[in-house]
Amino acid sequence: MTTIRYCTREDFGPVFGLLRQLWPDMELDRGALENMYHGNLGCDSQRYFCAVNAGEVVGFCALSTRRSLFGPSTLAYVDELVVEESRRGQGIGGMLLDRAREIALEAGCSRLELDSAIHRERAHRFYEKRGLKLTGMLFRWEL
Numbered sequence: 001m002t003t004i005r006y007c008t009r010e011d012f013g014p015v016f017g018l019l020r021q022l023w024p025d026m027e028l029d030r031g032a033l034e035n036m037y038h039g040n041l042g043c044d045s046q047r048y049f050c051a052v053n054a055g056e057v058v059g060f061c062a063l064s065t066r067r068s069l070f071g072p073s074t075l076a077y078v079d080e081l082v083v084e085e086s087r088r089g090q091g092i093g094g095m096l097l098d099r100a101r102e103i104a105l106e107a108g109c110s111r112l113e114l115d116s117a118i119h120r121e122r123a124h125r126f127y128e129k130r131g132l133k134l135t136g137m138l139f140r141w142e143l
């Protein structure tokens with residue numbers, strides 16, 4: 001059975017493994033990520049939670065919240081969502097997204113958003129199938 005729970009310090013190793021699957025072409029700075037992960041644990045505006053099956057972390061989601069003039073409201077943002085490669089297509093991503101929605105509602109958010117790279121076509125279908133609407137584009141400057 002798969003369950004969703006908040007992440008702990010000890011989860012960093014498997015979470016890092018999942019982030020490597022999320023960004024396979026990027027060189028990840030494990031130390032910097034670990035510092036940020038530990039620093040954000042327990043923070044109200046950044047929640048990390050994971051899917052666990054038979055004691056193994058098989059999915060991860062990072063959700064942040066911020067106040068926005070658009071609305072005006074509190075906005076929830078899915079920063080990262082990833083499921084262990086061999087476990088995809090089994091409903092785990094859907095469970096994590098449902099939990100993100102619940103946490104956002106509990107935090108008083110009136111919207112939940114995320115961005116997704118153009119090449120992630122399967123993820124786009126996953127979001128659209130769950131009722132998220134495509135409403136914009138993401139522009140970026142690398143600084």
Ligand SMILES: CC(C)(COP(=O)(O)OP(=O)(O)OC[C@H]1O[C@@H](n2cnc3c(N)ncnc32)[C@H](O)[C@@H]1OP(=O)(O)O)[C@@H](O)C(=O)NCCC(=O)NCCS
Nearest residue numbers: 081082083088089090091092093094116120122123125126
């Ligand atoms: C997108 C992702 C989080 C969905 O999680 P999941 O556990 O595979 O999703 P679920 O099992 O709840 O739902 C399956 C749906 O996800 C979609 N999907 C996306 N990538 C998939 C994959 N590699 N394998 C199977 N389904 C995938 C399909 O549309 C599928 O729809 P279906 O049920 O009609 O077949 C997961 O596939 C993943 O980690 N992908 C790689 C990382 C990524 O793209 N993350 C999103 C960044 S914006």
